[in-house]
Amino acid sequence: MAKKSIxxxxxxxxxxxxxxxxxxTGYEWTGQELWMDYLxxxxxxxxxxxxxxxxxxxxxxxxxxVVIEGHADEISWYVNYIxxxxxxxxxxxxxxxxxxxxxxxxxxxxxxxxVKGVFGWPAIHTRDKAKEQAPTLENITIDVGxxxxxxxxxxxxxxxxxxxYPDEFHILNGDKFVCRALDNRMGGFMIAEVARLLHENKKxxxxxxxxxxxxxxxxxxxxxEMITQTIKPNVAIVTDVTHDTTTPMIKKEKEGxxxxxxxxxxxxxxxxxxxxRDLITDTAEEKNIPFQRSAxxxxxxxxxxxxAYSNGGVASALISLPLRYMHTTVEMVHRDDVxxxxxxxxxxxxxxxxxxxxxxxx
Numbered sequence: 001m002a003k004k005s006i007x008x009x010x011x012x013x014x015x016x017x018x019x020x021x022x023x024x025t026g027y028e029w030t031g032q033e034l035w036m037d038y039l040x041x042x043x044x045x046x047x048x049x050x051x052x053x054x055x056x057x058x059x060x061x062x063x064x065x066v067v068i069e070g071h072a073d074e075i076s077w078y079v080n081y082i083x084x085x086x087x088x089x090x091x092x093x094x095x096x097x098x099x100x101x102x103x104x105x106x107x108x109x110x111x112x113x114x115v116k117g118v119f120g121w122p123a124i125h126t127r128d129k130a131k132e133q134a135p136t137l138e139n140i141t142i143d144v145g146x147x148x149x150x151x152x153x154x155x156x157x158x159x160x161x162x163x164x165y166p167d168e169f170h171i172l173n174g175d176k177f178v179c180r181a182l183d184n185r186m187g188g189f190m191i192a193e194v195a196r197l198l199h200e201n202k203k204x205x206x207x208x209x210x211x212x213x214x215x216x217x218x219x220x221x222x223x224x225e226m227i228t229q230t231i232k233p234n235v236a237i238v239t240d241v242t243h244d245t246t247t248p249m250i251k252k253e254k255e256g257x258x259x260x261x262x263x264x265x266x267x268x269x270x271x272x273x274x275x276x277r278d279l280i281t282d283t284a285e286e287k288n289i290p291f292q293r294s295a296x297x298x299x300x301x302x303x304x305x306x307x308a309y310s311n312g313g314v315a316s317a318l319i320s321l322p323l324r325y326m327h328t329t330v331e332m333v334h335r336d337d338v339x340x341x342x343x344x345x346x347x348x349x350x351x352x353x354x355x356x357x358x359x360x361x362x
Contacts (some may be wrong), residue, residue: 011189024073024093025216040056068210093350098140100230107163108144112156190211191211206292244324244332273317291340
């Protein structure tokens with residue numbers, strides 16, 4: 001008997017719209033508006049802040065506060081310099097990968113709308129095979145089809161314009177979600193689905209639930225740093241992506257063994273509060289939700305760190321989604337893992353409901 005999916009047609013339609021919309025670091029608003037519109041039926045109210053973090057709140061008057069969090073921004077580029085002959089040099093906005101840039105189509109965001117361009121690259125026939133140059137920030141450029149700098153500027157392109165890739169959402173082999181910006185638009189999607197399930201299953205929680213879609217994670221956890229001071233939560237469960245380490249050129253001895261389709265990844269790290277982590281793993285075992293474990297070093301590198309070390313210390317944990325090809329335009333996750341992250345967060349929240357567990361996390 002086939003298992004029943006917790007994702008419905010409306011969920012998948014929203015996911016496609018949400019992923020296809022560009023929301024680079026510092027310019028997340030349009031994506032946040034889509035996300036809030038989807039979440040609106042399932043929450044009591046919203047909080048937004050100056051830089052665009054959006055929070056859907058259930059039980060806003062409750063004494064205790066639990067955050068479930070993902071981040072909304074995607075990596076991108078900035079126009080940095082325009083040559084006299086109309087080629088555009090770039091700098092990173094987040095961890096954009098220069099090696100994948102050549103031959104990619106790009107969208108340059110201007111006040112006049114989108115200007116299309118391409119990252120050009122010399123033809124193989126013209127390159128010195130004995131001294132092949134790899135793509136670097138110094139030698140990749142965008143061509144918008146202009147004859148000179150003046151023509152580029154007439155298009156509305158100037159230093160500081162943000163640049164994104166237009167690659168859109170699709171599904172491979174029935175169960176692999178592929179797109180740019182799965183890191184970490186999938187997090188925003190999954191926490192929204194948790195809110196939907198709570199609403200549809202008529203679950204009530206004895207605490208305030210703050211479904212938080214933070215901005216600016218890709219340049220240093222900045223959105224989470226800001227919003228945790230506003231919410232002042234007691235508990236934070238963060239979801240982000242992590243590496244599937246079964247693809248070529250990744251050393252399992254360094255990165256561990258994590259794999260698509262084997263379940264959510266529960267982090268072990270100094271920022272992860274042990275009792276909260278144990279509640280998550282105990283819940284997974286009780287509910288037969290498959291999961292994997294990952295040991296991290298000084299920091300998780302995710303918004304978990306921002307929540308954990310805020311407000312005198314917040315009990316925090318990290319549940320990650322295995323992903324292939326991070327920071328490329330073909331990021332890939334498994335549908336089963338997506339559903340199991342949603343289930344694990346949902347079931348953990350219901351466990352927190354049992355008794356006065358907030359003192360337990362201290």
